[in-house]
Amino acid sequence: MTALPDTLGGAARALASGELSSRDLVSSCLARIEAGQHLNAFVSIDAERALEAAAAADNRPAADRGPLNGLPIAVKDIFCQTGVRTTAGSRMLEHWRAPYDATVIERLAAAGAVLLGKTNMDEFAMGSSGENSYFGATRNPWNENHVPGGSSSGSAAAVAAGMVPAALGTDTGGSIRQPAAFCGLTGLKPTYGRVSRWGMIAFASSLDQAGPMAWDAADLALLLNVMAGVDHRDSTSVDEIVPDYTAGLTASVRGLRIGLPGDLLGADVNAEVRAAVDASRKVFESLGASIVPVSLPTALAGVPAYYVLAPAEASANLARFDGVRFGHRCADPQSLEDLYLRSRSEGFGAEVKRRILTGTYALSVGYYDAYYLQAQKIRRLIRDEFLAAFRNVDAILAPTTPSPAFALGEKTDDPVAMYLQDVFTIPANLAGIPALSMPAGMTDGLPLGVQLLGPHFGEGKLLQLAYAFQQATDHHLRRPGSAAA
Amino acid sequence: MAIDAEQVRRIAHLARIGLAADEADRYIDDLESILTMVERMHAVDTSGVTPLAHPIDVSQPLRPDRVTESDQRDAYQADAPAVANGFYLVPRVVE
Numbered sequence: 001m002t003a004l005p006d007t008l009g010g011a012a013r014a015l016a017s018g019e020l021s022s023r024d025l026v027s028s029c030l031a032r033i034e035a036g037q038h039l040n041a042f043v044s045i046d047a048e049r050a051l052e053a054a055a056a057a058d059n060r061p062a063a064d065r066g067p068l069n070g071l072p073i074a075v076k077d078i079f080c081q082t083g084v085r086t087t088a089g090s091r092m093l094e095h096w097r098a099p100y101d102a103t104v105i106e107r108l109a110a111a112g113a114v115l116l117g118k119t120n121m122d123e124f125a126m127g128s129s130g131e132n133s134y135f136g137a138t139r140n141p142w143n144e145n146h147v148p149g150g151s152s153s154g155s156a157a158a159v160a161a162g163m164v165p166a167a168l169g170t171d172t173g174g175s176i177r178q179p180a181a182f183c184g185l186t187g188l189k190p191t192y193g194r195v196s197r198w199g200m201i202a203f204a205s206s207l208d209q210a211g212p213m214a215w216d217a218a219d220l221a222l223l224l225n226v227m228a229g230v231d232h233r234d235s236t237s238v239d240e241i242v243p244d245y246t247a248g249l250t251a252s253v254r255g256l257r258i259g260l261p262g263d264l265l266g267a268d269v270n271a272e273v274r275a276a277v278d279a280s281r282k283v284f285e286s287l288g289a290s291i292v293p294v295s296l297p298t299a300l301a302g303v304p305a306y307y308v309l310a311p312a313e314a315s316a317n318l319a320r321f322d323g324v325r326f327g328h329r330c331a332d333p334q335s336l337e338d339l340y341l342r343s344r345s346e347g348f349g350a351e352v353k354r355r356i357l358t359g360t361y362a363l364s365v366g367y368y369d370a371y372y373l374q375a376q377k378i379r380r381l382i383r384d385e386f387l388a389a390f391r392n393v394d395a396i397l398a399p400t401t402p403s404p405a406f407a408l409g410e411k412t413d414d415p416v417a418m419y420l421q422d423v424f425t426i427p428a429n430l431a432g433i434p435a436l437s438m439p440a441g442m443t444d445g446l447p448l449g450v451q452l453l454g455p456h457f458g459e460g461k462l463l464q465l466a467y468a469f470q471q472a473t474d475h476h477l478r479r480p481g482s483a484a485a
Numbered sequence: 486m487a488i489d490a491e492q493v494r495r496i497a498h499l500a501r502i503g504l505a506a507d508e509a510d511r512y513i514d515d516l517e518s519i520l521t522m523v524e525r526m527h528a529v530d531t532s533g534v535t536p537l538a539h540p541i542d543v544s545q546p547l548r549p550d551r552v553t554e555s556d557q558r559d560a561y562q563a564d565a566p567a568v569a570n571g572f573y574l575v576p577r578v579v580e
Contacts, residue, residue, distance in 0.1 A: 099560040192540050206539055235546055236539075304526040307519060315500060322501070324573050329566035333576050341503035353502055354515050357493070360500040361516065362523075371523065376536030378529055383540055415515055416522045432540025456541060 004028050006479070008071050008165045008219040015070050022054035022070030026114050029072045032163045033116070039139045041157040043077045045117040046084050053114040060112070068226060069112030074167040076155050077118035078125055079210070080199040081105050088201045089121040089133040089151075092327045092347030102199025103231045104168060104210055111226040116164055119154030123349045124318065125175055125203045127151045128421040131412055132351045139408070140183060141480040142446055146405040149179030155213050156183040160480055166214035166223060170200060172207045173306055174400075174425025177437035180213050181400035181449025184439045184478055186466060187213040188220045189425075191456050192432035193238035195224075196231035204313035205236075207306075207429045216476045217438065217466035221245035224459060240457050248460045249467040254288030256465065258452075259393035261296045267423055270403040276441040276448040277399055280469065284397070287468050294389040294396060298381040302426040305382075307419055308362045308375035309430075314352075315359030321347060354415060383431040390455035395465055399424050400437040400449035428453050436462045439475035447478070488516045 004025065005011045014020040030047050050072070057070035080086050080098030087093045101109070108115065122132035130138040130153025138153040140146040141161040148157040152169030156179035159167050169176040171189035180187025188211045195210045202208060212223035225246060230239040260281065265274065281291055323329040323343025330342035348356070362371040389396060402423060411418045428435035433456055440450040454462045470476045493512050497504045504512065558571060567574035 095564075097564055099557065099563070193543075232546075232548065236541075238541060238543060239546070298529060301526050301529045304523045307523055308526070319501075323566060324575055325561075326564050326566075335576050336578050337501075339576060340501040344501055345503035348502070353504075354512065354519070356500045356502060357496050357512060357516060358519055360496045361492075361520070364496065364499065370527075373536050374526055374529075374531060376538060377531035377534040378526055379540075380534055380537035381529070381531065383537060414518075416518050419519075419522065430540070 006162050006165055007215050008222055011071055011165055022057040022114060023051065025070065026050050026054040026072050026116070029116055029164050032161065033158070036141070036161045036163055039141060039144070039157050039161055040120055040136050041138055041154040041161065041163060042074070043087055043089070043118050043120050043135050043154065044084050046115060049083060050114050050116045057112055057114060066111035067222060068108060071113055072116050072164050073108060073113045074116045074119050074155060074158050074164045075105065076121050076152050076167070076169050078121060078170055078201045079105055079168065080201070081115070081118070084118060086118065086201070087135070088125070089123040089135060090347065090349065090352070091134040092321050094134065094328065096326055098199070100199060103196035103233060104227050105199065107226050119152070119158055119167060121153055122151035123352050124201065124314070125151040125170055125172055126314070126351050126355055128174065128178055128418050129406070129411065130154070130179070131408065132349060134349060137408060140405050142184065143405070146407055146446065147182065149182035149405060151175040152179050152213065156180060156185060159183070159185055159213055159215065162479070166212060166219050168210060169213050170208055170210050171429065172203050173310060173429050174422045176211045176213055177400050177425050177435060177449070177451060178421065180437045181447065182405035184447030185213050186216050186220055186436065186438045186476060187211065188224065188436045188459065188462070189428060189434060190224065190228065190459055191434045193236055194434070194457065194459065195227045196234040196237045198231055198233040202317040204310040205317060206313060207310060216470050217436070217463045218246070218249060220436070221249055221463045224463070243460050245460055245463050248464055251464050252288070253284070253465055253468040256289045256395070256461070257393040258284050258289050258291050259294030259389055259396040260291055261294050261299065261396055261398055263296045264299055264398050264424060267300055268402055269399055272441065272443040273399045273401065273403060273448055277397060277450050280440045280450045281397060283469055283472055284465070287472060292393060294393055296382070296385050296389065296427070298378060298385055299427045300423065301378050302382055302430055303420060303423050305375040305378040306422070306426045306430060307358065308371045309379065311355040311359030312362050312372055313359070315356045315363065318352070318356055323347070351415070379430045382427055386427070386431045386433055386453070387455070394454070394461055395458070396453040398451045398453065400451040404443055404446040404448055424451060432456060434459045434462055436466055438466045438469065439478065441475060442478065488513050488520065
C-alpha cells in the first residue's frame with residue numbers, strides 16, 4: 001500500500017486535487033484499524049456508515065462541501081452519537097445507545113467529516129493511562145508495553161498508529177494533553193466554555209472540555225474552527241467571537257512574550273522532559289519571542305485541590321446511573337435499595353468507585369469546609385495567578401507530563417502515583433484556560449511533550465506559537481516505527 | 486488521615502455503592518492515601534479568599550421560556566432496563 005497522507009491537511013489536499021477519494025481514505029483507515037486491533041484503540045467501529053458518509057462526501061457538489069468534507073475522524077466514546085453505542089468505557093453503559101448526537105458530533109458531521117467510530121478511554125474519563133477501561137487497556141503505538149496516556153487513550157493511540165488523521169478527546173485534568181504527549185501528538189484543551197459540552201457524558205462539569213488531537217497545530221486549527229462556538233443547549237458555553245484559527249496560524253511570533261514558570265519547573269520532573277522544555281525555549285527565542293520568568297506559586301497545590309473538586313462533582317454527576325432509566329441493571333433486584341447498590345457496584349469499575357467515594361467523603365457533613373471549600377479557594381488563587389501572569393506574557397511554556405509514557409501496569413496499584421501524573425495539566429483546568437501539548441523530543445523511543453498555556457479564549461495565539469514551532473522543528477513529523485524515531 | 490471500615494461503609498451507603506467485605510478493606514487503604522495527598526492543600530493560606538465555583542466570569546444566560554423540546558419519551562425509554570406503559574419499572578416500594 002502506498003503511503004497515504006496521515007494528517008487532515010494532507011488528506012484535504014489529496015481530496016481537493018482529486019488524487020484520492022474519501023472512500024479511498026476511509027477504506028485505508030478501516031484497514032489500518034483492522035490491522036491494529038491489538039492496540040485496543042476502538043470500542044466501536046462504524047465501518048458501514050463511515051463508507052456511506054465517505055461516498056456521500058465524494059458525491060457532494062463543491063458548493064455544499066464543508067471544511068472537513070470527506071475527512072476521516074474518530075471520537076472518544078464519551079460523545080453521544082446515535083446509531084452506535086456510547087459506553088464511556090464503562091460496563092454501566094456497555095449496551096447504551098444515545099438517543100441524540102452531541103453538539104460537536106453534529107458540527108463535525110455538518111462540516112462533512114466522516115466519523116469512523118468511538119475510541120477507547122478510561123472509564124468515565126477517570127484515569128491517566130488508558131488502563132481503566134471496561135473494554136481493556138489501550139497500548140501505546142510507539143512501544144506496545146507502555147501506556148498511551150489517558151483518559152483519551154484510544155483517540156491518541158488511533159492517531160499515533162495512523163488509523164485516523166485526527167480524533168476528538170476530552171480534558172478534565174489533562175486527558176487530551178497527557179495522551180497527546182505520550183503518543184507524539186499535538187492536542188488542545190480549549191478554554192472552558194469555548195466548545196459545547198452538550199452530549200458529552202459529564203465527569204466534572206466545571207472542568208470538562210472537549211478538544212482536538214492530531215499530529216500538528218494546523219490540523220487542530222481546522223478542527224477547532226468547526227467545534228468552537230456558543231450552543232444554547234450548554235448554558236456554560238460562552239458567546240465569544242470564534243476567530244478563524246487557520247487564518248491566524250501564520251502570523252509571526254516575533255516579539256511575543258513567553259513565560260517560564262519556575263514554580264512548576266521546580267517540581268519532580270524527569271531530566272529529559274526538562275531538557276525538552278529548555279530546547280523548546282531556545283526554539284522560541286530563535287523565532288524572536290522573548291522568554292520571561294513568571295510566578296505561579298499555588299499551581300503545585302492544584303493536584304490536591306483537583307482530587308477534591310473533580311471527585312466531588314463526579315459523585316454528583318454519576319448519581320444518575322441508578323439502574324432505573326438507562327445503563328446496567330443488576331439481575332433480580334430484591335428491593336429498590338438493592339437495585340441501586342448492586343447495579344452501581346457491578347456497573348462501575350474500581351477507579352470510578354474510588355472517586356465517587358472520595359467525592360462523597362469530601363462533600364459529607366463535617367468535611368465540606370475543610371475539603372471542598374478549601375479546594376475552591378485554592379482554585380481561585382491558581383486562576384488569579386494565571387490571570388496576573390498573562391498581563392505580562394502571551395503564553396506560558398511548561399512540561400506536559402513529569403516523564404515519558406510509563407509501562408503498562410507500572411502505576412495501577414498506586415492511585416496517588418497515578419494522580420500525580422496530572423501535576424502540570426491540572427492547573428489549566430482549574431483556571432479554565434486553554435492549553436496545548438506538542439511533541440518536543442524523544443527519549444528511548446518514546447515521545448516527549450511540552451505545553452503552552454494561554455489566557456481565556458487565547459487558543460489562537462497558542463496555535464500560532466505551536467505552528468511557528470512546528471515550522472522550525474520536526475518533532476511532530478516523527479512516526480512510530482519510522483527510522484526518524 | 487485515618488479512615489476506618491465503618492466510615493467507608495457509611496460513605497459507600499451514601500453513594501449507594503454496594504461493597505463486598507474485602508472490597509471495603511481495599512478502599513480504606515486507597516482513601517487514606519488519597520486523603521493524605523489531599524491534605525497537602527491545607528498548607529496553602531487561603532484566609533480571605535472567596536471560593537471559586539466557575540472559572541469564567543460570566544453570568545447565567547437567560548432565554549425566553551418557550552417549549553423547544555418535542556415529546557421523545559419512547560426514544561428515551563427504548564434503552565431503559567424495564568418499562569411498561571411509558572413508566573420505568575422498579576421493585577415494589579410501597580406494599
